Amino acid sequence: MSSVTSTSALPGPERQGGPIYLLTIKHLECQANFAWSSRHPRTQRTTEAHVKDTTTPHVIVIGGGTGGLCLAHGLKRAGVSVRVYERDRTRADGVQGYRVGIDPDGSRALKACLSPDLFDTFVATCARTASYFCIRTEQLKESLTLELHPPTDPVNSEKSVSRMTLRQVLVTGVEDVVEFGKVFTHYEQNDDGTVTAFFEDGTSATGDVLVAADGSNSRVRRQYLPHATVQEAGVIAVTCKVPLTDESRALLPREVTQGIGLVMAPRGYTCILHTMEFPWDREGELKHGIGNTDAELIKNWPGLLYDNTRDYINWGFNAATRQFPSDVMQMRGKELIDLVLRMTPGWAPQLHQLFRMGDPSTCFPIKVHTTEPVPQWRTTNVTLLGDAIHTMTPGMGVGANTALRDAALLTKNLTAVSKGSMTLHDAVHDYETQMVEYGFKAVLDSRKNFSGDQVVHRDVLGRVALVGMRAGLWALNHLPPAKRKMADKLYEYRGGERE
């Protein structure tokens, strides 16, 4: 039997990687310095043990989250046999966190895997696009206001989506291949090259490939690659939703409510601010002014029935773990809001008012995690995608996007198997070779941009760093060509120019 420890007892937010889409000036530094592949040469193909030679593979996916469901769409559309096993009991259970930023990489993957109609529905159900990225002091004084690339087309653009809405879009159309209430316990690789997954309810499922898409606490990873560990990143985030009203909107500068706001304060404290406005109103009815095509798509989309998302401002307060009381992970609701208020004396009254207006039932702490990259392993009939193999901090806002990218690449390779142009072994091996490279690069970039080790969290050096950073941002803010260049680099990093 399995020796894998249970993860289902963990509080929901701790199952996830991190809360925010955090962009800082450091993005510029993160691009050229990934030396993973040179330090860890790719493994050579050694054996085909545990991989069946078949052109009609049956794929078992453990976990119906962002990556697993996208993969299910891609495979189903390509005619590859697939079945997803998800531990949540229903399609609306278990979704933690509020907003996900989908970048061009993520959109490209969704475009490749979803049916054209469903992709259009995904675009139509996104929140209003952020026009700015604004860095402010804790007094809400401007440090930098960056105009983001306008949404030129549905793929090469940034989108803000509610996590619940994305889950509902991704479940639509694959209801027949997703089994809810299936808690995976362990797998066994069989002599005939198949692999069998076992579930807590005593049932099992056998396929030719097993894909771990079971998130950062992946039981598959613990069994398959026990040396690939997930660690605390030394940062805790407290996240909360404030209903969007005239009163709450008036608390923030216009560019912040029309974009993404980041408050950078002493002691390494930060607060991310997302204003999410959807095409439907409080009653779930379409708002005025929604284009005919979008209105039609949303009206015909069954997912809205399960989606209770309404307009809101999401604030996420972040600080090094050591700055919080030791029992912070047990705190919820008002107790947590009061803690954030106590930790931020001297912050602008508008920010305090916004914290106070947070709906206590939506306030929870998240311990941010990261992965230690491992060298590529020998290919078998078990593989992994998304947080199951590359949990990352929210430093670059690409955790979900990288999971989607994995799903699209794996779909492409498994489709090639069904067309006879790749063996199953080579399809998995090629996927892992590429994924290990870009996935662990994203892990390291994200950690560099957001972790408890950053100098801003230190007492004296941190203050000096903040003064230097503010001076740099102030100068940049007065140099429009440099700002445009920064916006271009961000766009490129997030897949804007990738094929």
Ligand SMILES: Cc1cc2nc3c(=O)[nH]c(=O)nc-3n(C[C@H](O)[C@H](O)[C@H](O)COP(=O)(O)OP(=O)(O)OC[C@H]3O[C@@H](n4cnc5c(N)ncnc54)[C@H](O)[C@@H]3O)c2cc1C
């Ligand atoms: C609050 C928050 C905000 C975020 N914002 C962003 C963002 O802006 N941009 C971005 O790119 N990323 C963001 N991320 C990260 C992103 O959500 C993850 O990287 C992404 O969801 C990973 O997708 P996944 O499919 O690998 O895992 P998940 O989406 O976590 O899915 C894993 C699935 O596996 C299921 N599962 C787990 N264990 C079992 C089991 N034993 N048996 C069966 N099923 C199981 C889970 O229930 C879940 O449905 C954010 C994360 C959080 C928590």
